[in-house]
Amino acid sequence: MQDKGNVFLKLTLFAIAAIAIGFFLFTISEIVKLVIIASLLAYILDPLANIMESRGISRTSATVAIFTGIVLLSVVSYFVLLPLLSGEIKSLKSGFGPEQTGAMVSRLEEFLVTNLSFIGVREMNIAGKLQGAMAHTGDWILSHIADAASLVTSMILIPFIVFFLLKDGREFKKAFVTLVPNRYFEFTLYLLYKLDTQVGNYLRGQFIDAAIIGLLAFCALWFIGIKYYFLIGVFTGFANLIPYFGPLAGALLATFLSILQTGGLEMALYVILAFTIIKLIDDALVQPVVVARSVDMNPLTVLLAILVGGKLFGVLGMLLSVPVTGFIKVVIHESIVNYRKYRTI
Amino acid sequence: MMNKFWGNIFRNRQRQADEIDALLAKIPVFQDLNKREIMMVKRILHQREYRENEVVFQEGEVGLGMYIIVKGQVRIVCGPGEQVLAELKDGDFFGELSLLNDAPRSASAVTQSPCTMLCFFKPELLDIINRTPKLGCKILFRLAWAIGERLISTNQQLSELSCTVPEA
Numbered sequence: 001m002q003d004k005g006n007v008f009l010k011l012t013l014f015a016i017a018a019i020a021i022g023f024f025l026f027t028i029s030e031i032v033k034l035v036i037i038a039s040l041l042a043y044i045l046d047p048l049a050n051i052m053e054s055r056g057i058s059r060t061s062a063t064v065a066i067f068t069g070i071v072l073l074s075v076v077s078y079f080v081l082l083p084l085l086s087g088e089i090k091s092l093k094s095g096f097g098p099e100q101t102g103a104m105v106s107r108l109e110e111f112l113v114t115n116l117s118f119i120g121v122r123e124m125n126i127a128g129k130l131q132g133a134m135a136h137t138g139d140w141i142l143s144h145i146a147d148a149a150s151l152v153t154s155m156i157l158i159p160f161i162v163f164f165l166l167k168d169g170r171e172f173k174k175a176f177v178t179l180v181p182n183r184y185f186e187f188t189l190y191l192l193y194k195l196d197t198q199v200g201n202y203l204r205g206q207f208i209d210a211a212i213i214g215l216l217a218f219c220a221l222w223f224i225g226i227k228y229y230f231l232i233g234v235f236t237g238f239a240n241l242i243p244y245f246g247p248l249a250g251a252l253l254a255t256f257l258s259i260l261q262t263g264g265l266e267m268a269l270y271v272i273l274a275f276t277i278i279k280l281i282d283d284a285l286v287q288p289v290v291v292a293r294s295v296d297m298n299p300l301t302v303l304l305a306i307l308v309g310g311k312l313f314g315v316l317g318m319l320l321s322v323p324v325t326g327f328i329k330v331v332i333h334e335s336i337v338n339y340r341k342y343r344t345i
Numbered sequence: 346m347m348n349k350f351w352g353n354i355f356r357n358r359q360r361q362a363d364e365i366d367a368l369l370a371k372i373p374v375f376q377d378l379n380k381r382e383i384m385m386v387k388r389i390l391h392q393r394e395y396r397e398n399e400v401v402f403q404e405g406e407v408g409l410g411m412y413i414i415v416k417g418q419v420r421i422v423c424g425p426g427e428q429v430l431a432e433l434k435d436g437d438f439f440g441e442l443s444l445l446n447d448a449p450r451s452a453s454a455v456t457q458s459p460c461t462m463l464c465f466f467k468p469e470l471l472d473i474i475n476r477t478p479k480l481g482c483k484i485l486f487r488l489a490w491a492i493g494e495r496l497i498s499t500n501q502q503l504s505e506l507s508c509t510v511p512e513a
């Protein structure tokens with residue numbers, strides 16, 4: 001009876017502590033967001049630092065070398081890729097030009113009225129609506145990029161945190177383990193080891209997968225002749241970080257823009273075909289090699305994670321929600337699987 | 346007065362660090378390492394303090410690595426009757442098999458006095474092999490050697506035992 005009471009007391013205290021920690025983290029959510037982004041980046045970059053260390057370079061020098069590489073890459077991106085991307089966004093914001101838009105929408109409207117009159121499609125006057133929608137899309141993308149760019153503190157703080165996580169990550173982990181009582185010590189280390197392996201592999205796999213799919217989409221759309229191939233390629237790559245819904249979002253955006261560009265369905269069919277082939281390549285060749293299966297999540301979990309992430313942190317939250325949910329899933333799964341092997345509970 | 350106070354603290358810490366360096370150099374697993382390599386290993390070891398009669402690990406648990414006794418005594422026991430297999434003291438180490446396999450611990454370790462121990466675990470060994478393969482090879486070779494020595498000793502004990510038992 002007393003044992004039951006103790007367990008209840010422990011569980012109550014644990015629940016109160018969890019709620020208090022959750023509330024505290026929510027109140028400092030901006031900092032938490034920065035730390036999560038920095039941790040994800042540090043996880044992705046960690047193997048690179050390890051490879052350099054195995055070549056005889058010290059950890060500090062390896063970290064400095066990686067950061068020098070990132071700075072050079074950022075400078076190149078700033079001068080080469082950013083003008084291309086911002087040009088495409090500005091072009092999207094202004095629509096396709098009043099004359100082009102008018103002609104294009106007329107063609108699309110004519111096509112729909114001719115072919116779908118049997119289901120009651122008549123004069124729709126969609127030119128104005130579309131123009132507004134496209135300008136809104138451009139505004140939306142610009143405002144979010146402008147938001148990100150204006151967060152000077154983030155731009156300074158994230159690299160700063162990544163640098164120290166990459167350089168002193170082991171010391172941080174060791175310091176954390178020192179605080180754990182002897183009874184939970186080996187179990188904690190074992191759990192951290194499992195998490196490190198599984199979450200690290202998962203995040204690196206997702207990142208490589210997203211980069212490959214983004215590149216494939218970029219090449220395919222450029223080959224087809226879509227006007228905004230670079231913007232859609234980048235969007236597809238990022239969206240691919242979200243399982244199930246991400247690839248679909250990229251394909252929908254590309255199809256929508258191709259219809260607006262040509263006013264017909266011919267190019268849209270090529271786009272759908274290209275995205276189907278990319279998805280097949282992803283499923284058959286890329287994912288089996290680079291993405292760890294251990295953090296597989298069902299579509300409902302992913303959807304809920306995206307909704308919660310979006311509600312709490314906006315677009316960035318939607319992107320981060322899936323890796324963070326993957327991390328939480330591994331923590332819970334490994335804790336349950338391993339706790340019986342130790343005398344912790 | 347203040348300088349003397351801080352001086353004493355730093356002298357104590359330095360003495361303790363020197364003692365640990367000397368101890369690690371004597372552990373067979375680290376015997377081939379030079380001073381720089383010993384320092385690298387020391388950085389990844391976890392130092393823990395245990396009270397008297399505290400269970401370090403229990404029979405049947407997943408083993409993660411080895412423990413080196415810096416100060417104190419540890420008893421290795423097994424079975425429901427807690428049969429004593431060995432009594433270990435300063436400079437001894439135990440649990441090294443767990444560095445190489447995932448089998449559950451074959452015995453329990455319980456402290457007999459307040460203990461200071463250094464813990465060397467598999468994730469850290471794998472990390473060393475990954476980052477500094479040369480150092481990793483040295484440790485693995487000495488580890489294999491230490492386990493081989495224990496195997497020879499066990500074989501000897503077994504053959505002595507079989508000689509004393511009359512054939513049926």
